[in-house]
Amino acid sequence: MKRFTNLLKKEIKELVTKQLVISLAFTVILFNFIGQVSKKEVQKATGIQTISALDQDGSPASQALIKGLESARFKILDQSGKTKDEAIETAKAGESKLLLVIPEGFGESLTELKPSEIETYSFMRSFSLIGARGQIVVQSVISALNEALSNNFLSEKLPEHDPASLKRPIKSKDFVVVQDMMAEGSANMVAGMISQQSLLIPVVLMMIVIYSSQMVISAVAMEKQNKTLETLLTVPIRRTSIITAKMLAAGLVGLISAGVYMFAFRGFIGGIGEEAAQAGAQAGAPAIMQKLGLTFSASGYAILGLSIFLAILVALALAMILGVLAEDFRSAQTMIMPLMFMVMIPYFISLFADMNTIALPLKIFILAIPFTHPFLVSQNLYLGNYGMIVAGLAYMLVVFVALVIFAARIFSTDKILTMKLRFGKKKTAAA
Amino acid sequence: MENVLTVRGLKKSYGTQMALAGIDFDVRAGEVFALIGPNGAGKTTTLRIIATLLTSSGGDITFLGRDLRKEPDFVREKISYLPEEAGAYKDMKGLDYLEFMANFYARTPEEEKDFVDRAVAITELGDRLKTKVGTYSKGMTRKLLLARALMTKPVLAILDEPTSGLDVLNALEVREIVRRYVKEGTSVLLSSHNMLEIEFLSDRVALINKGLILDAGTPSELKGKHQASNLEEVFRSSLR
Structure with a gap:
């Protein structure tokens, strides 16, 4: 444990650089400034x-x-x-x-x-x-x-x-029926409310996945570039501990960075969004949502949280493997792209298409992407599709375990030193 | 003298490319054993396998009587490895780097302090250890890394081209440090293609080429056997 803590501290120190702190502080200040300016403009316009x-x-x-x-x-x-x-x-x-x-x-x-x-x-x-x-x-x-x-x-x-x-x-007198619940209101309004409620999930997920993954990929790539990896692999610490320390440090710093960015983003949106949202909110909408059972209970939030957490773990494990493939810090930056696409594809598809009506091969493809499931959790919770939720959580867990085993295997074998990905070609380096 | 390390029939291939074709050698307690040979001879591959970085394709390695393949964690506790192109964390201060590395080996804070004190003495870098590694010259970084490798008084120090890229004075200092630590009980397995350096440093030498050991013995034994005046001539003679 002492060795693991030693490594974890070093990983965190390496990630929390002056540049990161300055960039975070700058973002908070800038977003708040824009938010305040926008707020004044909105007030002027609505005044x-x-x-x-x-x-x-x-x-x-x-x-x-x-x-x-x-x-x-x-x-x-x-x-x-x-x-x-x-x-x-x-x-x-x-x-x-x-x-x-x-x-x-x-x-x-x-x-x-x-x-x-x-x-x-x-x-x-x-x-x-x-x-x-x-x-x-x-x-x-x-x-x-x-x-x-x-x-x-x-x-x-x-x-x-x-x-x-x-x-x-x-x-016309409009009614919306969801499962066994019925309430007077328009389907358009209900869909609008749900999309407004679940807007935050993809934003949070994308932010954390992108930040944490980038940190893991860079952490491994930097060890390679600085020629410190070989030494680290010969010190008396388990290879799984090396993987865990890197993932945990990136997860923590990524989570905090994403939190700070979200806070800054809220400051920005708070400026222009609040009053517009108030103006746009339809009277009685919360009551209708309540009547239709389209609100989250504490357990609902817990399930959503668990789903996002598992997605982050999957992203970190995947990033660890991509980090091994990266030759140096610069190539590590491009390695993040496949991960970003994997998060963005389900986001856009969940935004524009109905998962129940899309063609089966496309549905299988989308469901095979682990990051799809957090996007579907809120919908499935509302619709009571608990089987889908459990299957999604289990799938992400299986993918995570498989990826960690694969990453541990890479770290325990020659591949950690010989695997390289350059211009899409896999090269084996001879010593 | 008992053997710290015994290597028998060691083989390694990367796909279809054979890097080691079955080599045998021993490293005895308190000696400097050197592998010499040209680039691509298999020196680094051998050292990396013994340092538990690579897995062998065949053969046996016994370290302190234990199977290296089966007990890599035990081996890592007792060895230290200095790769040829090693680096240190550039954003860390020299002293922080030594403390970070010592923490992996020390069982108590006192032992950690001993390790760091020893490393500080080896480096002779003084106050420069309070500055970031990124500002060090190549010679300073190499001394820091060598100090890291020797501070724990490992049973076996594996040094790959320890003076590679260093100027004459720095190389001389590094050689003297290695010799000093051997006297304190550490065995050294090193590789080099600088045959004069090997002659100065090593107790015994193995000549390696194309994954095979051509000959082995003390420098004087080899010179006598091949009727040569230095190891370079021995190497040329053994190639014939």
């Missing part, structure tokens, strides 16, 4: 915005439209008395994001049940989506006014009918 209005009509209807905008948290700069061109120039020179022109006869047309037209001029001073939000809000105010006005017309002309029923004679 009180200034628009100019040129009311050439001055009717009660046009006044109602402007009042409606004021109640939607717009600061209205009145351009009355100017010509349209003057109003455009004034608005353009000022801070207004939009100029609203209500032409003469607007109110009259409305009372005569003729379509009325208003003009909007958006001043695009940047092309950010947040910058264009002003016009979207104006459109929603106009559509609310349209709704109210058309209701009034219908109530006047056909007082015996409900305007809403006249406009939408067919209504």
Whole structure:
């Protein structure tokens, strides 16, 4: 144990370099900075915005439209008395994001049940989506006014009918059925909520797998490049301990690095994401998810955690073998690519395809990739496919054990010194 | 003198390429035994097999009466190996490197301190040991590695080309260190293609070429047998 701790300490010290610490600190600071800047921009965009209005009509209807905008948290700069061109120039020179022109006869047309037209001029001073939000809000105010006005017309002309029923004679009441549970709501919303909930899993998994694997591959490759591997292999420590120490150190440092990056990423997303998420969240969605049993229990989280943990172990063991194949540090960097693809393939497929309906050979191929299973765990938990979950966990465990045995075998035989992979060719080095 | 190491019929092949075709030799307690021969003769392969890095394709190796193939962990406790192109961890300070390596062999903190003190004395690097290995010259690194190999007073020190790439003065120092430690009880198995160095260092020599031992004995025995004035001439004579 003393020897193992000695080696583990050395491995950790080697991985936690000044460069790593600086890069982590820089990322946290940078992401937080971007997050804060974005947050301010979002606040500006969602806060009180200034628009100019040129009311050439001055009717009660046009006044109602402007009042409606004021109640939607717009600061209205009145351009009355100017010509349209003057109003455009004034608005353009000022801070207004939009100029609203209500032409003469607007109110009259409305009372005569003729379509009325208003003009909007958006001043695009940047092309950010947040910058264009002003016009979207104006459109929603106009559509609310349209709704109210058309209701009034219908109530006047056909007082015996409900305007809403006249406009939408067919209504749908949507239900979602999951297993034995049923709740009122749209399938689209439920799918959206689930994808939002499980978005973090692939991001976390990819981060940890990539960081830890890169560290293991580099750790082995560096021993080769620095000509320290031969000495290490002749000291009195078991080869399995060498493998374990390298994997454990890379796993720990990778986990911490990924944690720091996730923290930094949250700082970034927190800036722009929170308010947007709040705006996008649909009322009653959590209740529907609860009713459909689409929420994680403590044991669900434990299973998900176990699945991610096993995937990390598989990645580390695979990285260890790839590290042996690498000739030096530079070639180790390219060795990470197959691993990244192995994580990305199931991620994208789980994003765009339904595992139950894809062709069998493709399904077998995807399920054979150990990293597929953590992506499927949340879905299977929701759908109660416990058999699939257990099979996935068992498969990852078997793959991990097989890889560790293979890695230990490489470390215990000549292959550790003779195996090399260069430009896709396997070469055997003679002493 | 009893044998520390006995090698009989040692064979090694890499695929179809035969590196060792069945060699026999012994290393006795407290002696320097050298394998000499040209590049590709099989010297490094032999040393790597004895250092438990490679597995043999045939033959027997007995170390302190135990089968090397069956008990590699026992062998690793008692030997130390200095590869020809060895390096040390560049981001470690010299002293930290010695402590790190001593920790694998020492059973107590006191023993670890003894090992490190001995290594510090061997290196004669003084305060430079407090700086990173990456800043050392080739000679300094080699002395650090040699100190690492000898600090535990191993039963058998396996040194592959111990003075390879060193200048005359550094090479001389390394040879003197090796000789000094043999007097303290360590047996040495070394390889070199520098025959003059071997003549200075070794008690007994084996001439190896194309995976076969051509001749073996003390330098003076070999010179007498081949009527040669130095080992280079002995080697040329034994090739005929």
